[in-house]
Amino acid sequence: MATYAVKEAKPAPSTSKGVLFWLRENLFSDIKNSLLTLAGLYFLYTIIPPLLNWMIFDATWSGAQDEVVKEGARWIFIVEKLDQFIYGFYPESLHWRPNLVALICIAFLLSMKFVKNLNLKIALILAFPVVCFILISGGWFGLEIVETEKWGGLMLTVLVAAVGIIASFPIGIILALGRQSHMPIVKTLCVGFIEFVRGVPLITILFMASVVLPLFFSDGIDFDKLLRALIGITLFQAAYIAEVVRGGLQAIPRGQYEASESLGLSYWQGMILVILPQALKISIPNLVGSFISLFKDTTLVLIIGLFDILAMVTLTNSDTNWLGYEVEGYVFVTIIYWVICFTMSQYSKAIERKFNTEH
Amino acid sequence: MNSSQLPPSANGFLNNPQNRAVIFQVLALMFVVFLAYYFASNMFDNVEKRGITTGFSFLDDVAGFGISQTLIEYDDAGSTYYDVFIVGLLNTLLVSVIGIFFASVLGLLIGVGRLSSNYLISRLSLVYIETFRNIPILLQILFWYNVVLAALPSPRKSFSYLDSVFLNNRGLLLPEPIFESGSSAILIALILAVTGVCFLARWSKKRHDLSGEEFPLIKVSIAIIVLAPVVVYFISGQPISAEYPHLKGFNFKGGLTIIPELLALVFALSIYTATYIAEAVRAGIEAVPNGQKEAAKSLGLKDHIILTKVVLPQALRVIIPPVINQYLNLVKNSSLATAIGYPEIVTLFSGTTLNQVGQAIEIILMTMAVYLTFSIVISLMLNWVNAKMAIKGR
Numbered sequence: 001m002a003t004y005a006v007k008e009a010k011p012a013p014s015t016s017k018g019v020l021f022w023l024r025e026n027l028f029s030d031i032k033n034s035l036l037t038l039a040g041l042y043f044l045y046t047i048i049p050p051l052l053n054w055m056i057f058d059a060t061w062s063g064a065q066d067e068v069v070k071e072g073a074r075w076i077f078i079v080e081k082l083d084q085f086i087y088g089f090y091p092e093s094l095h096w097r098p099n100l101v102a103l104i105c106i107a108f109l110l111s112m113k114f115v116k117n118l119n120l121k122i123a124l125i126l127a128f129p130v131v132c133f134i135l136i137s138g139g140w141f142g143l144e145i146v147e148t149e150k151w152g153g154l155m156l157t158v159l160v161a162a163v164g165i166i167a168s169f170p171i172g173i174i175l176a177l178g179r180q181s182h183m184p185i186v187k188t189l190c191v192g193f194i195e196f197v198r199g200v201p202l203i204t205i206l207f208m209a210s211v212v213l214p215l216f217f218s219d220g221i222d223f224d225k226l227l228r229a230l231i232g233i234t235l236f237q238a239a240y241i242a243e244v245v246r247g248g249l250q251a252i253p254r255g256q257y258e259a260s261e262s263l264g265l266s267y268w269q270g271m272i273l274v275i276l277p278q279a280l281k282i283s284i285p286n287l288v289g290s291f292i293s294l295f296k297d298t299t300l301v302l303i304i305g306l307f308d309i310l311a312m313v314t315l316t317n318s319d320t321n322w323l324g325y326e327v328e329g330y331v332f333v334t335i336i337y338w339v340i341c342f343t344m345s346q347y348s349k350a351i352e353r354k355f356n357t358e359h
Numbered sequence: 360m361n362s363s364q365l366p367p368s369a370n371g372f373l374n375n376p377q378n379r380a381v382i383f384q385v386l387a388l389m390f391v392v393f394l395a396y397y398f399a400s401n402m403f404d405n406v407e408k409r410g411i412t413t414g415f416s417f418l419d420d421v422a423g424f425g426i427s428q429t430l431i432e433y434d435d436a437g438s439t440y441y442d443v444f445i446v447g448l449l450n451t452l453l454v455s456v457i458g459i460f461f462a463s464v465l466g467l468l469i470g471v472g473r474l475s476s477n478y479l480i481s482r483l484s485l486v487y488i489e490t491f492r493n494i495p496i497l498l499q500i501l502f503w504y505n506v507v508l509a510a511l512p513s514p515r516k517s518f519s520y521l522d523s524v525f526l527n528n529r530g531l532l533l534p535e536p537i538f539e540s541g542s543s544a545i546l547i548a549l550i551l552a553v554t555g556v557c558f559l560a561r562w563s564k565k566r567h568d569l570s571g572e573e574f575p576l577i578k579v580s581i582a583i584i585v586l587a588p589v590v591v592y593f594i595s596g597q598p599i600s601a602e603y604p605h606l607k608g609f610n611f612k613g614g615l616t617i618i619p620e621l622l623a624l625v626f627a628l629s630i631y632t633a634t635y636i637a638e639a640v641r642a643g644i645e646a647v648p649n650g651q652k653e654a655a656k657s658l659g660l661k662d663h664i665i666l667t668k669v670v671l672p673q674a675l676r677v678i679i680p681p682v683i684n685q686y687l688n689l690v691k692n693s694s695l696a697t698a699i700g701y702p703e704i705v706t707l708f709s710g711t712t713l714n715q716v717g718q719a720i721e722i723i724l725m726t727m728a729v730y731l732t733f734s735i736v737i738s739l740m741l742n743w744v745n746a747k748m749a750i751k752g753r
Contacts (some may be wrong), residue, residue, distance in 0.1 A: 026478035033477050038477040185384040191393060199734035200727045201691040207709050208727075213720040215405045216398040296495035303698055310498055326509075330502045334494055341493035 028045050031166025077325040078332050088152015088307050094144065097135045098155050104132060130290045134282045148226040150306035154336065164233040165291055177271065180243065197239035206232045210304045229301050241288050248283035249275065272314055286349035292304065292341050309333055415717045424711060426702045428618050440712055447704035448729060454624050454703060455690045461629035462689060466636025473641045484637065492634035498722055498741045499631055499693050504623035504699040514610050523603050525611065531622055532604040533614040541598035552587035556580040620701035624693065632689045643678030644670065676748045679740060687737045691730060704729055
C-alpha cells in the first residue's frame with residue numbers, strides 16, 4: 001500500500017506578497033494609478049523638503065536678532081515672546097497663578113475619573129470653577145487683583161472655551177428638553193431661540209453682546225468686555241449643544257420614556273435617572289465635535305477687541321524691536337490650534353469606535 | 360385603585376398634569392414677557408440718556424465714505440446708508456457664490472480622492488482634510504491675507520500670464536469683457552438654448568421611460584449651450600471685446616480687478632469648507648451598500664452606467680443635505696471678512712455704519728435679519744430637496 005507523505009504547502013509566489021506586491025497593488029495597479037502616484041510623489045517633493053528646511057533645518061532657534069544668518073524660520077521671536085503668547089499681559093510675577101490653575105485642571109480631571117463618592121464629586125465640580133476664578137482674577141485671600149484687560153494669549157483662549165463649554169451645557173440641555181416638550185408655549189420659545197441663534201453668524205452675536213447688551217441694563221450695572229463676550233459665546237454654544245442633545249434624546253427608544261413613567265418617576269426624575277444618562281452618552285462624539293467648533297470659534301473674540309492667542313500675533317509684531325515676524329507667529333499659533341483640535345477629534349473618533357463595538 | 364386609598368393631596372388641582380402644564384407655561388411666558396419689558400424699558404431709557412435717535416430714518420442719510428468694491432453704482436458724496444446696506448449684501452452674496460463654487464469643486468475632488476484605490480492619493484486627501492478642518496477659519500483668512508497675499512510683488516513686478524492676467528499686491532487683474540450693442544442677442548441665444556435643453560431633457564426622460572432607449576443628453580446639451588451663443592456671436596459681428604489691464608505709472612489701468620481681500624476670503628473659505636464637503640461626499644458614496652454595485656455588475660451594466668444610474672442616485676440622497684448645510688456655514692463664515700476689511704455686510708454695516716450712526720440695535724438687527732433670511736431660504740431649499748429625493752413608494 002502506497003504511503004503518502006504530507007507535503008508542506010508551497011510559499012505564496014513572490015509576485016503576490018511582500019513590499020513589491022503591496023506597491024503594485026496599491027500604487028501602480030494600472031497606468032492611470034501609476035500616473036496619479038507619480039503626480040502625488042512630485043507634489044510631496046515640491047512641498048515637504050522646503051517646508052522641513054524652513055521649519056527645522058534652516059531655522060534659527062537661539063541667539064540675537066542681528067546674528068541670524070540662516071534662511072529659515074526665526075523661532076527666536078517665539079522664544080522671546082512666548083510669555084505673551086501664553087499669558088497675554090498678565091503680570092510676570094503672578095504667572096504662577098495661571099500655572100497653578102492648569103495643574104488644578106489636570107488634578108480635577110483625574111479626580112473625576114477616580115473619585116467614586118457622588119457627593120464629593122458634586123462638591124468638587126462646584127468648587128472647581130470658583131477656585132480657578134479666584135486664582136486667576138484675585139481680589140480674595142490677599143491675592144492681588146488682575147483686571148481682565150490684562151488677561152490674554154493661550155490662557156484667555158482656553159478660558160473662553162472652557163467657560164463656553166461648561167456654562168452652555170446646562171442651558172443647552174434645558175433648551176433641548178424644552179424643544180422636545182409637549183407644552184406648546186415652552187416649545188415655541190425654545191425652538192425660536194435655537195433657530196434664531198443657529199441662523200446668524202457668531203460674530204453678529206458677539207457684536208450684539210458687546211454693543212447692545214449694555215443698553216439692556218440700567219446704568220448701574222457695568223459689564224466687563226470679557227464678560228460680555230462670554231455671555232455671547234455661551235448663548236451661541238447653548239443653541240448648538242441643544243441640537244446635539246436633541247439628537248441623542250430622539251435616539252432613545254420610546255419604551256424607555258414609557259418605562260420610566262410606568263415606574264411612577266416624575267418628569268425630572270425620569271429625565272435625570274433614565275433618559276439623559278443614555279442620551280448624553282450617545283451624544284458624546286457629537287458633543288466633542290461641537291466643542292472643537294467652539295474652540296476654533298474662540299478666535300472671533302479678537303474682532304471685538306480681546307487679546308486671545310491669535311490676536312497676539314499682530315500685537316507682538318507691533319513691537320518696534322520685533323517687526324516682520326508674522327509668518328513665524330501665525331505658524332506657531334496654527335500648530336497650537338491644530339494639535340489641540342486634532343487631539344480632540346481623534347478622541348471623539350475613539351469614543352465613537354468604542355460605542356460601535358458595544359452594540 | 361380606589362381613589363379613597365390615595366392621600367387626599369393626590370387628587371388636588373396641582374397634581375393634574377394638564378393643570379400643571381398650563382401653570383408652568385403661563386409662568387414661563389410671564390418670565391419672558393417681563394424680561395423683554397425690563398430690557399426694552401432700560402433700552403429706551405439708555406438710548407434717550409445718550410441722545411441716540413431711534414428708528415430707521417438714518418437709512419436715507421448720506422453715508423459719505425468710500426468702499427473698495429461695489430457691484431452697483433455708488434459714490435462717496437451722494438449715496439445713502441441704504442445703498443451701503445445693498446452694497447454689503449451684494450458683496451456677501453458675491454463672496455459666498457464664488458466660495459461655494461470652488462469649495463464644491465475642491466470638496467468633490469478630495470472626497471473622491473479619499474476613496475481612491477491609490478494608497479498615496481487617499482492618504483494625501485486624508486492629510487488635507489485633517490490639516491485644514493482643524494485650523495480655525497479666521498486664522499486661515501488672516502494667514503492668506505497677511506502672509507501670502509501681502510508677500511506678492513508690487514504692480515511693476517507683478518506675475519503675469521499671457522500679458523492679460525496679472526497678480527500683484529493690489530489684487531488679481533483680469534481682462535474685462537465689454538458688451539457693445541448687439542450683445543443682447545447673445546444673451547437671448549443663451550436663454551433660448553437653456554430653455555431648449557430643458558425641453559429636450561423632459562422629452563428624453565419620457566422616451567427613456569417608455570422605450571428604454573438612452574439619449575446622449577449631457578453631450579447634446581453642452582453642445583447646444585456652447586454652440587448657440589458662439590454662432591450668434593459671430594453672426595452679429597463679434598460685439599463682445601475685452602479690455603486688457605495695462606501698467607500705467609505705478610499701477611494698472613483698465614481690466615477687472617479682484618481685490619486681495621476677496622482673494623484671501625475665497626481661498627480660505629473654499630479650502631476650509633471643502634474639507635467638510637469632502638467628508639460628506641466620502642460618507643455618501645460609502646453609504647451605498649456594496650451589494651448594489653455587485654448586483655449592477657452582475658446585470659452586465661458598464662462601469663459608467665453603474666456610477667450614474669446606481670451609485671450616484673443613492674449617494675446623492677446622503678450627500679446633498681450636509682453639503683447644503685455647509686453652504687450655509689460658508690455664508691455665515693463670510694462674515695469673518697470684517698477681520699481683513701472686505702466690504703461685506705458686517706464690515707460695512709455693523710462696522711463702519713454703526714460707528715458713524717451709533718444706532719446699534721437697528722443696525723445689528725438688520726444684519727442678523729439678512730443672515731436669518733439666508734438660513735430660512737436655504738432650509739426651505741433643503742426641505743424641498745429632501746421631499747424630492749425621498750424614496751417613493753414605500
